[in-house]
Amino acid sequence: MARLKVYGSVISTNTLRVVVCLFEKGLDFEFVPINLADGEQKKEYFLNNLNPFGQVPVFEDGDLKLFESRGITKYIVHEYANKGTELIERENKKMAVVGTWMEAEAHQFESPSTNLAWELAFKPMFGMTTDEAVVAAEDAKLSKVLDVYEKRLGQSKYLGGDTFTLADLHHAPNLHFLMGTIAKDLVKTRPCVSAWCDELLARPSWKKVVEWQKAHA
Numbered sequence: 001m002a003r004l005k006v007y008g009s010v011i012s013t014n015t016l017r018v019v020v021c022l023f024e025k026g027l028d029f030e031f032v033p034i035n036l037a038d039g040e041q042k043k044e045y046f047l048n049n050l051n052p053f054g055q056v057p058v059f060e061d062g063d064l065k066l067f068e069s070r071g072i073t074k075y076i077v078h079e080y081a082n083k084g085t086e087l088i089e090r091e092n093k094k095m096a097v098v099g100t101w102m103e104a105e106a107h108q109f110e111s112p113s114t115n116l117a118w119e120l121a122f123k124p125m126f127g128m129t130t131d132e133a134v135v136a137a138e139d140a141k142l143s144k145v146l147d148v149y150e151k152r153l154g155q156s157k158y159l160g161g162d163t164f165t166l167a168d169l170h171h172a173p174n175l176h177f178l179m180g181t182i183a184k185d186l187v188k189t190r191p192c193v194s195a196w197c198d199e200l201l202a203r204p205s206w207k208k209v210v211e212w213q214k215a216h217a
Helices: 015-023 044-049 069-079 090-123 130-154 172-176 186-187 191-202 202-216
Strands: 004-008 030-034 058-061 064-067
Touching: 004 015, 015 069, 015 172, 015 202, 058 069, 064 069, 090 130, 090 172, 130 186, 130 191, 172 186, 172 191, 172 202, 186 191, 191 202
Parallel strands: 004 030
Antiparallel strands: 004 058, 058 064
């Protein structure tokens, strides 16, 4: 039995953020599917034993339990630093730059990209009607963020510098879903962002996520 466990859903972008990190590190793990449609994450056992906020993913490493996907990925890259892709910088100033762009993803990119993915990718998947007013508002917000990214990626290969790190990896799930919708134009019309996105989604780790997702659907 694998020492590492991920409780989550294959359609949860937060779950996929942890899974792609594990694949980058070359770590084996056990996946425990949580039925979000049935509200399994809100039931007493889950709240009392896994995540009191009733959200996925939850990550176990032996007797250690963690929730919040970005906190989980940070733990993984530090605890298993000698495995797979490093995904962090060791020198203090470089680490600070990477940390800044990780925060940018969480506080600037996450909200509009998640809202667009919900409206354009997930609602059609669930037979729901897309709210065009929400799409227009979130499109404008994400455009501003990607304008900043375009400038940054014109100065360095990756957001945190010239090394691929969590600052880039954390974007993969939302970008994956957005690139299957009309929102892909937000990426494709910005050459530096487009090249960065293409490289990110072409990484072996993300291709493995896509195959893994299909296998567990």
